[in-house]
Amino acid sequence: MTEVLFPQLSDQDPDGEGVLATWFVDDGATVAGGELIAEVMVGKVTSEVIAPVPGAIHLKVKEDDVVRQGSVIATIS
Amino acid sequence: MTTTETPATTATAPTTSARRLTTAKAMVEGIAQEMERDPSVFYLGEDVGAYGGIFSSTTGLLERFGPERVMDTPISESAFLGLAIGAAVEGMRPIAELMFVDFFGVCMDQLYNHMAKIHYESGGNVRVPMVVTTAVGGGYSDGAQHSQCLWGTFAHLPGMKIVVPSTPYDAKGLMTAAIRDDNPVVYMFHKGVMGLPWMAKNPRATGPVPEEPYEVPIGRAAVVREGGDATVVTVSLSVHHALDVAEELAADGIDLEVVDLRSLKPLDRETVLASVAKTGRLLVVDEDYLSYGLSGEIAATVAETDPGLLRSPMRRVAVPDVPIPYAHPLEYAVLPTRDRIREAVHHLVRA
Amino acid sequence: MDDSVRMNLYRTMVLIRVFEEAILRDYHADKRPAFDIGAGLVPGEMHLSAGQEPVAAGVCAHLTADDAVTATHRPHHLAIAHGVDLEKLAAEIFGRETGLGRGRGGHMHLFDPQTHFSCSGIIAEGYPPALGQAFAFRRRGTDRIAVAVTGEGAANQGAFHESLNLAALWRLPVVFVVEDNDWGISVPRSASTCVTSNAVRAAGYDMPGERVEDNSVEAVYEAAGRAVARARAGQGPSLIEVHTLRMWGHFEGDAQAYRTDLEGVPGRDPIATYEQALRSAGLLDDGQVKTVNEDAVGRVEAAIDFAKNSPAPAPETATDYVFA
Numbered sequence: 001m002t003e004v005l006f007p008q009l010s011d012q013d014p015d016g017e018g019v020l021a022t023w024f025v026d027d028g029a030t031v032a033g034g035e036l037i038a039e040v041m042v043g044k045v046t047s048e049v050i051a052p053v054p055g056a057i058h059l060k061v062k063e064d065d066v067v068r069q070g071s072v073i074a075t076i077s
Numbered sequence: 078m079t080t081t082e083t084p085a086t087t088a089t090a091p092t093t094s095a096r097r098l099t100t101a102k103a104m105v106e107g108i109a110q111e112m113e114r115d116p117s118v119f120y121l122g123e124d125v126g127a128y129g130g131i132f133s134s135t136t137g138l139l140e141r142f143g144p145e146r147v148m149d150t151p152i153s154e155s156a157f158l159g160l161a162i163g164a165a166v167e168g169m170r171p172i173a174e175l176m177f178v179d180f181f182g183v184c185m186d187q188l189y190n191h192m193a194k195i196h197y198e199s200g201g202n203v204r205v206p207m208v209v210t211t212a213v214g215g216g217y218s219d220g221a222q223h224s225q226c227l228w229g230t231f232a233h234l235p236g237m238k239i240v241v242p243s244t245p246y247d248a249k250g251l252m253t254a255a256i257r258d259d260n261p262v263v264y265m266f267h268k269g270v271m272g273l274p275w276m277a278k279n280p281r282a283t284g285p286v287p288e289e290p291y292e293v294p295i296g297r298a299a300v301v302r303e304g305g306d307a308t309v310v311t312v313s314l315s316v317h318h319a320l321d322v323a324e325e326l327a328a329d330g331i332d333l334e335v336v337d338l339r340s341l342k343p344l345d346r347e348t349v350l351a352s353v354a355k356t357g358r359l360l361v362v363d364e365d366y367l368s369y370g371l372s373g374e375i376a377a378t379v380a381e382t383d384p385g386l387l388r389s390p391m392r393r394v395a396v397p398d399v400p401i402p403y404a405h406p407l408e409y410a411v412l413p414t415r416d417r418i419r420e421a422v423h424h425l426v427r428a
Numbered sequence: 429m430d431d432s433v434r435m436n437l438y439r440t441m442v443l444i445r446v447f448e449e450a451i452l453r454d455y456h457a458d459k460r461p462a463f464d465i466g467a468g469l470v471p472g473e474m475h476l477s478a479g480q481e482p483v484a485a486g487v488c489a490h491l492t493a494d495d496a497v498t499a500t501h502r503p504h505h506l507a508i509a510h511g512v513d514l515e516k517l518a519a520e521i522f523g524r525e526t527g528l529g530r531g532r533g534g535h536m537h538l539f540d541p542q543t544h545f546s547c548s549g550i551i552a553e554g555y556p557p558a559l560g561q562a563f564a565f566r567r568r569g570t571d572r573i574a575v576a577v578t579g580e581g582a583a584n585q586g587a588f589h590e591s592l593n594l595a596a597l598w599r600l601p602v603v604f605v606v607e608d609n610d611w612g613i614s615v616p617r618s619a620s621t622c623v624t625s626n627a628v629r630a631a632g633y634d635m636p637g638e639r640v641e642d643n644s645v646e647a648v649y650e651a652a653g654r655a656v657a658r659a660r661a662g663q664g665p666s667l668i669e670v671h672t673l674r675m676w677g678h679f680e681g682d683a684q685a686y687r688t689d690l691e692g693v694p695g696r697d698p699i700a701t702y703e704q705a706l707r708s709a710g711l712l713d714d715g716q717v718k719t720v721n722e723d724a725v726g727r728v729e730a731a732i733d734f735a736k737n738s739p740a741p742a743p744e745t746a747t748d749y750v751f752a
């Protein structure tokens with residue numbers, strides 16, 4: 001099982017919080033390696049999250065949830 | 078909640094395995110695939126390079142295609158929109174971005190007196206195959222000079238096609254069609270449908286988008302929800318609000334048909350008339366100003382074809398003829414919100 | 429300068445003047461006794477370029493049909509000097525189906541894809557599209573250029589300044605030409621422009637600027653030669669201002685009551701001046717002057733006959749050609 005982490009977007013505030021802005025896949029969906037799975041934001045910096053491996057994805061947070069950078073947002077098995 | 082599209086009026090519906098994109102990303106993908114296919118396509122505007130467009134209209138394009146094809150311009154709308162016209166006249170396919178449609182005042186001459194008229198004035202001898210992209214719409218307190226839609230103003234003037242996508246699927250398909258069209262096409266994208274992380278968004282701002290290039294025909298509306306009790310004709314972000322209201326009211330036994338115009342020029346009057354003929358009741362929801370615009374045009378379409386189609390007077394929900402206010406409660410009093418739509422539907426079905 | 433170049437400059441100017449005189453004649457012929465601007469074979473506004481021939485002849489002598497020219501509401505001299513077909517030009521002015529725009533554009537909206545010529549009735553707005561044509565030429569790796577022409581009044585319009593900045597910034601192969609004929613309709617330059625020469629403004633946009641003071645076709649030719657060479661060599665834009673002469677009104681029907689310099693106008697006719705210079709140089713005699721004039725008249729009258737004998741566009745086609 002692979003953990004997908006909220007990316008580190010802020011150098012000044014590495015433990016700071018951001019938001020899970022958009023999920024592009026549903027909970028339980030099969031994703032391909034390299035597929036776009038989410039868009040996140042810290043402050044006004046946005047980032048795309050790509051699936052590191054293929055598999056079935058389980059979403060651990062909801063859209064608009066406030067999330068700490070580096071924490072787990074999904075798992076792929 | 079899914080959007081259903083009548084096959085006769087749309088391009089092929091998305092494949093079942095289509096991945097999802099935001100409207101912004103779908104728009105960018107449309108541009109990128111055309112830039113890949115046709116070396117004469119290039120994009121210019123303010124902050125479209127490294128910034129990726131202030132509403133994410135060009136994110137990633139500079140990295141992929143380089144500064145020769147994705148160009149930041151000075152704040153010189155007349156000059157760079159005019160430059161796009163000259164390049165188009167010479168056979169290139171420029172995409173020029175007017176950052177906010179509200180800025181049209183500083184460059185409208187190049188658009189409506191030149192871009193839109195050259196083909197006609199030259200008796201068809203000179204073509205202007207360019208796209209003007211521009212951000213429209215309010216709802217986030219950007220005030221009177223940064224929140225307008227103005228598609229009525231543009232559609233009123235001859236010689237420009239006008240497209241207004243509401244979904245990611247249409248955003249990519251209409252962009253592809255716009256770039257390939259040999260005429261000037263104004264592509265108006267509402268900031269609220271782009272799916273931007275930093276602005277409140279409707280869940281429909283993300284949706285299925287085929288990976289391969291495809292076109293959505295310009296000039297064809299889509300019936301995005303079938304229903305028998307009343308027709309809601311609308312465009313852009315208001316499509317989503319209308320669908321939200323339709324879902325709610327279905328529980329009350331009111332069955333709305335929602336028509337997403339998608340193009341304002343050419344205008345698909347046939348789809349509007351067919352729907353009104355079916356339901357007998359018409360509501361137009363338009364985030365542009367009420368008077369002398371799109372909603373009046375839809376009314377005229379019905380009135381001059383057959384006013385007898387209507388069982389009751391039509392209704393319009395639009396921005397009243399006031400500058401869009403800054404303060405949140407004031408702004409939301411003038412926008413065509415779900416509350417206003419719901420109230421109008423109730424009046425319509427009770428009349 | 430080659431004698432053949434001189435003779436071509438002279439012939440071009442005579443052709444332009446003969447054409448403008450013919451249009452003047454036919455424009456007014458059926459608007460009598462009282463002037464009705466919408467009446468007659470050539471209705472509408474008419475802005476003729478008598479006196480401004482040196483600008484057109486001197487600049488366009490350096491161009492080929494592959495180079496672009498954008499002009500103003502007073503475009504005929506530039507169209508003719510740049511090689512636009514005389515018959516199609518005349519037919520468009522007469523609003524006929526055989527005209528450049530099938531009668532839809534008229535005298536201020538002439539478009540000729542063969543010579544990349546276009547003009548616009550909106551002051552200064554012909555500058556930005558010229559940038560785009562230059563951009564396309566350069567992007568394709570050619571040494572083709574765009575010449576953008578406006579009047580001195582246009583040098584106070586926003587699009588003028590935006591265009592100069594962008595052309596210099598992007599090093600586009602453009603030659604900006606300003607025809608200073610002293611009058612923006614009825615307003616003299618001294619009442620509209622904070623500087624006495626727009627060549628000064630060129631420096632503000634990081635490009636060379638020259639002012640030709642005496643409406644001399646050879647001086648224009650020399651200055652244009654420099655600017656065109658710069659552009660073709662990839663060195664970017666230049667600005668040339670020519671102090672020229674509007675011999676007639678801003679438009680036909682303009683009584684010019686405001687004009688304080690009318691008495692001196694005939695004496696400043698640039699064609700008479702150049703003819704005298706060529707005579708003195710032994711290049712022209714009475715016979716040659718007559719021949720050049722007759723050739724021009726022959727060509728112009730043939731073009732106008734073509735126009736007059738061409739059909740008017742059918743009213744049912746009025747909404748055709750909006751979209752491709």
